[in-house]
Amino acid sequence: MFDFGNANDGQKLAISTVAGPVLITAGPGTGKTYTLVQRAIYLIQEKGIQPEQILMATFTEKAAKELVTRITNELAVRGIIANINEMYIGTFHSLCLRIIKEHLEYTRLKKNYRTLDDFDQRYTVFQSIHKFRRITGFDGVLSNTGAWRQAGEICELVNNLSEELIDPTDLKSDPDQQIAALGNILEIYQEVLLENNLMDFSAIQTEAYWLLKNNPSILAEIQKKIQYVMIDEYQDTNYIQEQIVFLIGGNHKNICVVGDDDQGLYRFRGATIRNILEFPSKFTKGECKVIPLVVNYRSNSDIVGFYNNWMVTTDGARFRFRWNKFRYDKTIEPHDKSVLKSPATVKLASVEDEEEWREKILLFISELMSSGKLNDYNQIAFLFNSVKHERVTRLARYLEDNGVNVYSPRSDMFFQRDEIRMMIGCLMLMFPKYVIGLEQEEYQFLQAEHYKYYRGCVMAANAYLEKSEAADLRNWIRRRGKIHANLKETTDYAYSGLIYQMFEFEPFSDILGTNIRVGVVDIRPARNIALFTQVVGKFEYLHRIDVFNAKYIDINTERLFNLYLRLLFDGGISEYEDDAEYAPSGCVSFLTIHQSKGMEFPIVFVDSLGNIPRKAYKDLIEVVEDKYFKRPAFEPYEMTKYFDFWRLYYTAFSRAQDLLVLTCNEDKRTPSMYFREVYEDLYDADGEMFDLSEFDFKGVKDVNLKDTFSFTSHITVYETCSLQYKFYKELEFAPVRVNAMLFGMLVHQTIEDIHRAALRHEEHLINPENIIGWFDTNYTS
Known part of the structure; x- marks a missing residue:
């Protein structure tokens, strides 16, 4: 008899219904991941299915890692021996890449794409x-x-x-x-x-699709191997993903899709809610089992009631819409009724005074901490439509200036970090001709903000280099500057090599010596420097730069700073995010609503209440959809902006476990009329009705993610040099390619070609002439 643990009746049904098509509609906090994990265990333990016969696709690498970890742990607890490395488990893109890599010769791609x-x-x-x-x-x-x-x-x-x-x-x-x-x-x-020889993210899926579609023998092989398909976050899939699902699982129909139509957020990436809403109709009537999960184990019942009410509040002063067939009718049920007299959903606002708003937030956080109810700042998350907005970054700076650390990796602060400004400044000083042009404003591609930033980098570097302890770095930069200004012979390095040489000196050597196990704020400079090596390495790859020579050094340097880094500066770079620590200790989190998907926090502040529904499609695409898309339009175009707006904030509100705070600086436009009805009914967080003493806030749950290690890529590297492992595998520095490494890679790829020919039973192709040809092809690609 299978042990269902603490599963409720709906979860038990979802776990044990494995034959034929199944749709699991899972509301927020209803144990969706638990159900998926137990369903995989049920297949392996109860039905005797081998892991390699199961495909599980989800939306993010983090979610895929969590599934692998939890399945592995559950197998261990139950004493079941199974190798889940053979299971097809990952994101759609990673699974498509796996199919492509296993059958590369049947695609348009060459080696080293x-x-x-x-x-x-x-x-x-x-x-x-x-x-x-x-x-x-x-x-x-x-x-x-x-x-x-x-x-x-x-x-x-x-x-x-x-x-x-x-x-x-x-x-x-x-x-x-x-x-x-x-x-x-x-x-x-x-x-x-x-x-x-390139693929973008969309092309990864189209290549996999046409590979399967145009090669019936490969498709039949995969269909025979994969007997059970499970797709998480099905509301966020697009047309081609649906096609791939039915290509692989359409014959046996053992397809289980899981999702919440109320949390469909990715229309701008091509996702369509119709996939989950129309899934049952893909089969004969009654063939697809629909199993709703509606019992919420995450949130206080007051919060559950609030976001249930949000989804049905579709009338306002100057707007009105109806969900009709574009939503499964549901009401989320709290697992327990709140025993608090205090409301768990409140508002915290100022009136036309942004400074007062920041002060109120700081005071509220301080009261939470001083009350003893809060153990760690990481129990608090702020959700915004964008963390790049000036008002949001001003709040982050204000909190940090007052002793509250903020974790906001997507706020595009990368180029403002001291270590990056220092690195760019030192790098520029090694190219005197470029610095002269910068001082004289000779570069037409740079605007005033770029000149200001780059000059600030140079000034910061010069200020440091004037210090007595910087003498070694100062002398080394001067020597390099003289060489580059009067270059006659080709060097044996380019920008990446120069950066790695710079790591010998302070302050960079000190930063890179940071213990990797320290907190996210302390290790951030080392991670940012690692990210900078990736950026420069990518530039060198795109422009085929391996060394400096007299002919191209000046033009390539201008291209690096005036074009490549400038464009990145304008667009912003997200800093490192650790999947295993989504709420770092000692920091409040600043997240976009999209970024918070799948997360939960004891205390959640939802901002961006001045937003309004906005049209999210182009008129030309609407015409093309009507004429050329494989299926007619689903949701009415004029209604999609309302649907998407309500789903976005439903996702935001449902992240909160114990306390939900709607916050804004009120003015004539904020909150917008779309929030007004639910907002005005809330009590003030600094009013008499809210009683902090009644609350016991949960801690942030531990995220136990298991990494996958390979012998050649990880173990051998560590045994050869643990420091090299730290840099390349943990901090993710970009390695500088050298001839010995290149030759080794070419030999390895050519051996793979020989192996593939043998697997295809084409032994007659394995001869010296073809081996040389494969080697040459790998080199040119």
């Missing part, structure tokens, strides 16, 4: 913007702005079209010049990817 992140993708388009601008009708599709902004718009369009499996040939033949131009944009973009 490069996967682009969002910035890489935009930068790649930016470098080729002249190709796009030659398209007839280009100006009718994109805004008449600079190349960088146009590159961003192109990426947004092609991602949307790729994920809907749109063929550019169909668009190109359309009589509408705008649509035809859009087809040409998509075609040229795909050519750029092909020519440079």
